[in-house]
Amino acid sequence: xxxxxxxxxxxxxxxxxxKANLEVFATTLQSMAELDRDILAVTSDSRGSGKLxxxxxxxxxxxxxxxxxxxxxxxxxxxxxxxxxxxxxxxPACFLSARAxxxxxxxxxxxxxxxxxxxxxxxxxYGALGTTHHSxxxxxxxxxxxxxxxxxxxxxxxxxxxxxxxxxxDKPTFIRFGKAAVYDLYPANAGFDFGKAAVxxxxxxxxxxxxxxxxxxxxxxxxHLKQTKGLSCRVISMHTIKPFDVQTVLEAGRECRAVVTAExxxxxxxxxxxxxxxxxxxxxxxxxKIVGIxxxxxxxxxxxxxxxxxxxxMEGLSTAATALLK
Amino acid sequence: xxxxDRQLQLKSIGxxxxxxxxxxxAGAGHTGGSLSCTDILTVLYNRVLNxxxxxxxxxxxxxxxxxxxxxxxxxxxxxxxxxxxxEKELETLCHYQSHWVGHPTRHVPGVEHNTGGLGHGLSIxxxxxxxxxxxxxxxxxxxxxxxxxxxxxxxxxxAMAASNYKLDNLIAIVDHNTLQISGxxxxxxxxxxxDEKFKAFGWxxxxxxxxxxxxxxxxLGTCRTTGKPLAVIANTVxxxxxxxxxxxxxxxxxxxxxxxxxxxxxxxxxxxxxxAEAEKNERVEAGAL
Numbered sequence: 002x003x004x005x006x007x008x009x010x011x012x013x014x015x016x017x018x019x020k021a022n023l024e025v026f027a028t029t030l031q032s033m034a035e036l037d038r039d040i041l042a043v044t045s046d047s048r049g050s051g052k053l054x055x056x057x058x059x060x061x062x063x064x065x066x067x068x069x070x071x072x073x074x075x076x077x078x079x080x081x082x083x084x085x086x087x088x089x090x091x092x093p094a095c096f097l098s099a100r101a102x103x104x105x106x107x108x109x110x111x112x113x114x115x116x117x118x119x120x121x122x123x124x125x126x127y128g129a130l131g132t133t134h135h136s137x138x139x140x141x142x143x144x145x146x147x148x149x150x151x152x153x154x155x156x157x158x159x160x161x162x163x164x165x166x167x168x169x170x171d172k173p174t175f176i177r178f179g180k181a182a183v184y185d186l187y188p189a190n191a192g193f194d195f196g197k198a199a200v201x202x203x204x205x206x207x208x209x210x211x212x213x214x215x216x217x218x219x220x221x222x223x224x225h226l227k228q229t230k231g232l233s234c235r236v237i238s239m240h241t242i243k244p245f246d247v248q249t250v251l252e253a254g255r256e257c258r259a260v261v262t263a264e265x266x267x268x269x270x271x272x273x274x275x276x277x278x279x280x281x282x283x284x285x286x287x288x289x290k291i292v293g294i295x296x297x298x299x300x301x302x303x304x305x306x307x308x309x310x311x312x313x314x315m316e317g318l319s320t321a322a323t324a325l326l327k
Numbered sequence: 328x329x330x331x332d333r334q335l336q337l338k339s340i341g342x343x344x345x346x347x348x349x350x351x352x353a354g355a356g357h358t359g360g361s362l363s364c365t366d367i368l369t370v371l372y373n374r375v376l377n378x379x380x381x382x383x384x385x386x387x388x389x390x391x392x393x394x395x396x397x398x399x400x401x402x403x404x405x406x407x408x409x410x411x412x413x414e415k416e417l418e419t420l421c422h423y424q425s426h427w428v429g430h431p432t433r434h435v436p437g438v439e440h441n442t443g444g445l446g447h448g449l450s451i452x453x454x455x456x457x458x459x460x461x462x463x464x465x466x467x468x469x470x471x472x473x474x475x476x477x478x479x480x481x482x483x484x485x486a487m488a489a490s491n492y493k494l495d496n497l498i499a500i501v502d503h504n505t506l507q508i509s510g511x512x513x514x515x516x517x518x519x520x521x522d523e524k525f526k527a528f529g530w531x532x533x534x535x536x537x538x539x540x541x542x543x544x545x546x547l548g549t550c551r552t553t554g555k556p557l558a559v560i561a562n563t564v565x566x567x568x569x570x571x572x573x574x575x576x577x578x579x580x581x582x583x584x585x586x587x588x589x590x591x592x593x594x595x596x597x598x599x600x601x602x603a604e605a606e607k608n609e610r611v612e613a614g615a616l
Contacts, residue, residue, distance in 0.1 A: 065457060068491075073450045073484035080454020083440065084462075085386060103444050104481075108451055112433060112441040 002181060002305040003221075007315040010221045010228070011184060019185040022160040022178035022214075023121055027052035029164045030089055034063050040168065041065055041081060043090045045074040051091040051121050071096045075104035079114040087115075087168050093127070094120025094177045098139035109173045110148040117167040120177030123153075124213065124265030125294075128304040136177070137294050140242055141270025143175050150195055151242040152176045155216035156186045159240050162193035170195070177213070179265075181304060184217045186238070198246040204233035207322040208253035208260045212239045212272045215263035215292075215313050222261075222318035230323070239272055247279045254280045254287035259325035261290045263313055268293040288325045292318060330373050332540040333606040338408070339369045340599045343568045344592060345404040345417070351588045353420040355429060359565040359578040361401035363504040363537070364471060367561055368405045370543040371469060380410050383437060389466050390439055390455050394448020395473035395502060396430040397580075403427055403435065411437035446479025448472065449499060453485050456497040456556075467496045467550065475507030478516045483528065489556040490529025497556040498547065499530075502537065504565035508579045525558040537561025569594055 003011065019025075034040040034056065042048075043065045048057050057064045065081070067073045071092055078090035090097070097120050098105070109116045120139060127134035143151050150172050154160040160178055167174045174195075186201060193199070201216070202223055209219035216238045223234035235257055237249060254260055260280070262273040273291030280287050292312050300310045308314055312321060330338070342365050350356030372378070376389045393402055400420070407414040412435070419425035426434035430443030440451055452470040459466050472482065489497050501521065509515050518524065522532045531553055535542045546559055565579070566572030569591040572581070583591055 062461065065454075067484070067488050070481075070484035070488070072446075072481040073453070073488055076447055076450020076481065076485065077454035077457065077488065079440075080451040080456070081458050082454075083451070084455050084458030086458050086461075104447060104450070107441060107444045108447055114440075 002308065004314065004316065007221050010224050010315060014220070014224055016184045018182055019157040021180050021182050022154055022157060023052050023180045025157045025160045026119065026164055026178065027056060029161045031056045031059060033165065033168060034060050037087065038063060039085060040087045041089070043067065043074055043078045043081065043088055045069055045071050045092045045096070047092045047121065050093060051119070053091065071101040072104050075101040075116070075118070076108050078116045079104070079108035079112060082114040082116045089117045089119050091119040091121060093134065094123035094136035094139050095127070095134050098136055098142055098175070102142060105143070105149070106146050110146050113148060114173065115170070116173050118173070118175045120175060122180050123177035124179060125299070125304050125307045126179040126181065128302055128307045131301065132299055135299060137267045137299070139175070139177060140266050140272070144243055144270060144275070149173045149175055150244065152195060152240055153213035153242060154178055154240050155211070155213055155238045156183050158185065158187040158191055159193060159238065163240070166193070166195060179214050179304065181214070183214055186216065186220065196241045196244040196246060198249040199238040199240065200235065200249065201238055202234070202236040204235040205256055206232040206234055206258050206326065208235040208237060208257040209263065209318060209322070210237045210239050210250065210253060210260060210272065210276055211263040212242060213265055215265055218308070218314055218318055219263055221315035222322065225315050225319050226322060234322070242272060242275060245275050245279065250276050250279045251283050251285055254285040257287070259288040259322060261292060261318060261322050261325065263318060264293045265313065266293050268295055290321045290325055292321055331609070333602060333609055335369050335373060335540045336602050337599065337606060338373060339366050340568065340595055340602060342369060342401065342404050342408070344595045345414070346400045347583060347588060347591055349404070349417040349420045350400055351583050352418060354582055355421050356400045356582065357397040357580050358582065359506065359572060360395060360398040360473065360502065360504065362567045362569065362572065363563040363565045364395070364398050364502045365401050365567065366538045366540065367471065367500055367502065367543060368401055370540055370547060372405050372409055374544050375547045376469070387464060387466050390452070390468045392440055392448045392452050392468065392470045393431055393442055394445070394470050395476055396442030399429060399431050402431055402438070406435065406437040409437065445473070445476040446481040449482050449485035452497055452499070453488050453492070453494060456489070456494040457492055459496050460492070460494070467498060469547070470497070470499045472499055472501050473507070474501055474503045474505060474518065474521070475512050475515065477501070477518045477521070486525065486528040486530065493554040494556045495551045495553050498559060499556065500547070500559045500561055502563055503560050504563045506565045506574065506576045506579065508576070510576050521560055529555060530558045531555045532558045532560065534560045534562065537563035538567060568598065
C-alpha cells in the first residue's frame with residue numbers, strides 16, 4: 002500500500018500500523034453484544050468475510066444467517082429492527098449497496114428502521130477480483146437516499162467509535178471500510194462524532210480532505226510537502242459523508258490556497274463533489290482537485306496498485322496539490 | 328360482542344363502498360386489488376389481530392405487513408373503521424401533503440411499514456418473526472402478498488429463510504386473484520402451481536376461498552406449532568363486489584366514471600340491504616329480537 006518513501010515519512014511521523022478496520026469492527030461489535038442480547042449481526046454467508054467467526058462462536062443466538070441473499074438480508078434486518086433489535090447487517094459493500102438498494106431505500110431509510118448496514122471490503126479492497134467486487138458507487142447511491150447516515154472511517158479509532166455510536170444512533174447508518182491493516186491516526190482518548198470532521202493537522206497552503214483509507218495518504222502527502230517544499234498543509238478526515246460537515250470544508254476553502262479531496266470511490270457523487278457543492282454554494286471559489294476513481298474501466302490489480310494508479314498515494318496527492326498551487 | 332359472519336359481510340360491503348368513494352374522489356387508486364383483499368382485511372382486523380389503537384405500540388401486538396402496498400385504499404378504510412384516525416382524512420387521499428398517499432406509510436396511524444415496492448414485505452415479516460421467536464413472544468406476523476408480486480425473486484429468498492428458521496409464527500396470505508396489471512398472472516409469468524412451490528420451500532399450505540369468513544377465520548385465527556410457516560393461498564376475485572369490475576384486469580387501477588360509480592354503489596347498496604335483512608332475520612331466529 003505504501004512506497005518505501007511513504008513508509009519513511011510515516012516513520013518520521015511516528016505512526017504505528019494498527020489492525021484492519023474490519024477486525025476492529027468485529028471485536029467492537031462482539032464486546033458490545035456480549036453485554037446486550039438485543040444486538041444482532043445479520044450475515045449473508047459473510048461471517049467469515051466479516052471476521053465474525055468468533056462472534057458466532059461466542060454468541061450463536063445473536064447472529065442471524067440468511068445465506069447468499071442480500072435483498073433478504075436487508076429486509077430481515079429491517080424486520081428485526083422494527084421489533085426492537087439493534088441490528089448490524091454485514092455484507093460486502095459491493096453487494097449490499099447495489100443488490101439490496103431498494104430494500105435499503107424502502108425498508109431501512111424510508112421506513113426508518115434503525116439498521117446499521119456494514120459494507121465490508123469496500124472500495125477496491127477486493128481489487129484483484131474485478132469490477133463485480135468493487136464498490137465505487139455506494140456512497141453516491143446512498144447519498145441520494147433520505148434518512149441514512151454514511152460513515153467511512155479512516156482508522157481503528159474512527160471505526161471503533163463509529164460502531165459504538167451506531168448501536169443507539171437515531172438514524173439508520175451505512176458504515177463502509179476495508180480489510181487491510183491501516184495506520185493509527187489518532188492519539189488515545191481522541192474524540193469522535195458523526196457529522197463532525199476531524200482536522201488531523203492544520204495548515205494554510207493546501208487542504209487535503211480525505212475519507213476512509215485515503216486519509217493516511219493525505220497525511221503523508223502533507224508531511225512530504227512540508228519536508229520537501231516547506232508547505233503548510235491541512236489534513237481533514239471527513240469520516241462522515243452524510244450528514245456533511247460543510248463548515249469545516251468552507252473553512253478549508255477560505256483559509257487554504259487549494260483543496261485536494263481523496264476518496265476510494267468514483268469521482269462522481271462522493272466526497273469530492275460534496276465538497277465542490279458546499280464550496281460553490283457558499284461562494285468560496287477555491288482551487289479544487291477531486292482525486293478518486295475516474296469514469297473508466299477500473300484498472301486491475303491489488304488495492305495498493307489501484308490506489309497508486311489513480312494517484313491515491315503520497316506521491317499522487319502531492320503532485321495534485323503542487324499542480325494546483327502553480 | 329364478537330361479530331357474526333353476517334355482520335362481517337355488512338362491514339365488508341361498507342368497506343368496499345368507501346374504497347370506491349375515496350378512489351373516485353382522489354381520481355386514483357388500485358381498485359381491483361383493494362376489492363379482492365377486502366374480506367381478508369375484514370377478518371384480520373375484526374377477528375384475528377390483537378391490534379387496536381390501544382395496543383398498536385405494544386411489543387406483543389400481532390403484525391400486519393401489507394406487502395402488496397398498492398391496495399392501500401383497503402387498508403386505509405379498515406384502519407379508519409378501527410378508530411386509528413377520522414375517516415374524513417381519506418378525503419385527502421393522494422392530495423398535496425396528505426399522509427394518505429397511494430401506498431401505506433407509517434405517517435398513517437396503524438401502518439406497520441412503508442410498502443409499495445413489491446417483494447419486500449415477506450423479508451420484513453421473516454425478520455419480525457425471528458425477533459418474536461428470540462424474545463419468546465406469542466405475537467404472530469401476517470404478510471399480505473399479491474400473486475403477481477410473487478415474480479419478485481426476493482419473496483423466495485424470504486420463503487427459504489422462513490422455513491429455515493421454522494417460523495410457525497409467520498403467515499403469508501396470497502391474495503390470489505390471478506390478475507395483474509397486464510393481464511392473467513399465468514400469461515404474464517406463470518407462478519402455478521403455487522401450493523407446490525411453497526411446499527417445496529418447506530411451508531405448510533392452505534388453499535381457501537378468500538371471501539369466506541368462516542374459512543378465513545379458522546385458517547388465520549388458529550395459532551400453530553408445526554415448526555413451519557403457513558402460506559394461505561386465498562382464492563379471490565379481483566374487483567369483488569361490483570359486477571363489471573370482477574375479474575377484469577383493467578380495474579387493476581381503473582377509476583370509475585360518474586356513471587360507473589353510481590352503478591357500483593347501487594350494486595353494493597342492494598347487497599347491503601339484502602345482507603342487513605338477512606342479518607335481522609338471523610337475529611330473530613336466534614331469539615335476540
